Structure formats: C-alpha cells, structure tokens
Amino acid sequence: xxxxxxxxxxxxxxxxxxxxxxxxxxxxxxxxxxxxxxxxxxxxxxxxxxxxxxxxxxxxxxxxxxxxxxxxxxxxxxxxxxxxxxxxxxxxxxxxxxxxxxxxxxxxxxxxxx
Amino acid sequence: xxxxxxxxxxxxxxxxxxxxxxxxxxxxxxxxxxxxxxxxxxxxxxxxxxxxxxxxxxxxxxxxxxxxxxxxxxxxxxxxxxxxxxxxxxxxxxxxxxxxxxxxxxxxxxxxxxxxxxx
Numbered sequence: 299x300x301x302x303x304x305x306x307x308x309x310x311x312x313x314x315x316x317x318x319x320x321x322x323x324x325x326x327x328x329x330x331x332x333x334x335x336x337x338x339x340x341x342x343x344x345x346x347x348x349x350x351x352x353x354x355x356x357x358x359x360x361x362x363x364x365x366x367x368x369x370x371x372x373x374x375x376x377x378x379x380x381x382x383x384x385x386x387x388x389x390x391x392x393x394x395x396x397x398x399x400x401x402x403x404x405x406x407x408x409x410x411x412x
Numbered sequence: 413x414x415x416x417x418x419x420x421x422x423x424x425x426x427x428x429x430x431x432x433x434x435x436x437x438x439x440x441x442x443x444x445x446x447x448x449x450x451x452x453x454x455x456x457x458x459x460x461x462x463x464x465x466x467x468x469x470x471x472x473x474x475x476x477x478x479x480x481x482x483x484x485x486x487x488x489x490x491x492x493x494x495x496x497x498x499x500x501x502x503x504x505x506x507x508x509x510x511x512x513x514x515x516x517x518x519x520x521x522x523x524x525x526x527x528x529x530x531x
Contacts, residue, residue, distance in 0.1 A: 341416070400457055
C-alpha cells in the first residue's frame with residue numbers, strides 16, 4: 299500500500315512557478331504517479347502522469363527522481379485560475395482481485411493571489 | 413462536449429428516505445466508477461464497473477448503498493434509508509481500461525458530482 303504525503307496548503311502570487319512535492323516512500327516497482335486538479339463543486343481533472351524522470355505537457359511538468367520515493371508537480375507561471383486542490387496518486391493495492399483502488403488523499407490546496 | 417454527466421446536481425432529502433443518482437459516462441468508456449467526497453477530504457473510491465459487470469464493491473460504505481450499470485452504459489447509485497452521515501458529494505468517473513484489473517495509469521474523467529444533503 300503506497301501512501302502519499304503532500305503539504306496541506308500552499309500560497310503563491312500570480313506569475314510565479316509553483317512546485318508541489320509528494321512523498322511516496324513505499325511506491326512499488328510498477329506504480330505510476332498521477333496528479334489531478336480539483337476546483338470547488340467540480341470533479342477532479344487529470345493533469346499529468348509519469349513513471350520516472352521528467353514528463354511535461356501543456357499544463358505542467360512532473361519530476362520524478364531515480365528512487366521514485368517522491369515526485370514534484372511544477373506549475374509554471376500560475377494564474378488566479380490555478381487556485382485549486384491538487385492530488386497526488388500512487389498505487390493502492392488494498393484489494394488484489396480488483397487491482398488498484400484509486401484513492402486521492404487530502405491533496406494540496408493551492409491559493410494564487412494577485 | 414460529451415463528458416461525464418451526473419444527475420441531479422443537488423439533492424436534498426430527509427433522513428430515512430431513499431435516493432438514486434444517475435451517471436452517464438463518456439460513450440466509448442468501458443469503465444465506470446463511483447466516489448464519495450466529504451468536505452475537506454479527497455474522493456473516496458466506492459465501486460467500479462467494467463461494462464455491465466460490477467467488479468469491485470467491497471468499498472461500498474454499507475449494505476444501504478448499491479449501484480447498477482444494467483446495459484453497460486449509464487449507471488445508478490442508490491442509497492436506502494439515508495442518514496445524515498451520507499451527506500457528501502457523489503462523483504462518477506469513467507475511463508477506458510483493458511483487462512479486468514484496475515491499473516493506476518488509467519486516466520479518469522469525472523463528472524461534476526451530485527451534492528447530497530440529508531436533513
């Protein structure tokens with residue numbers, strides 16, 4: 299069972315780069331690391347996923363060190379609309395018959411201000 | 413945009429009543445999930461379907477909760493004899509998955525949820 303630890307909250311100003319780090323010391327060999335974003339009164343939205351090294355898409359970058367015990371979501375030049383909760387997910391094999399149950403943890407609440 | 417659709421968006425009910433929520437997934441997605449989210453917490457996995465088969469239901473919170481996906485398309489989540497502790501956001505998600513086991517690298521597409529308030 300790979301649990302994750304993220305900061306409860308973070309603050310940033312518009313235009314800054316924001317890095318949110320997630321610790322997952324018990325990550326298993328074939329686990330992926332996935333990040334979701336959630337705005338109030340909406341369901342989570344997939345942001346990015348990776349297995350190792352660095353992944354970049356039009357929204358964010360994901361940095362994963364060689365030991366994979368942590369990962370960092372990087373949001374370049376945040377705007378007010380990036381204010382949301384960000385969740386880091388790794389494997390949860392609490393039921394081996396069904397595979398992974400994708401539980402989200404409490405996430406990191408990011409507040410972007412002018 | 414034919415994303416995941418949930419109905420109703422809000423439901424207010426009295427304790428002891430039954431409620432049913434509907435989810436219409438993205439049309440080509442074979443997997444459908446139900447989650448519950450309470451204030452300040454992340455979504456909590458409840459159950460999932462692959463086509464019409466409910467492959468995981470051990471996480472349903474009690475025997476008052478049940479879900480169906482009779483034709484492998486839309487799904488319903490029913491809560492019988494509601495309690496105040498059932499008040500939460502109920503989220504539905506869908507994905508394209510292979511095999512019978514959930515894989516972490518699946519990308520879930522969520523609806524906007526049904527907010528349930530039990531008085």
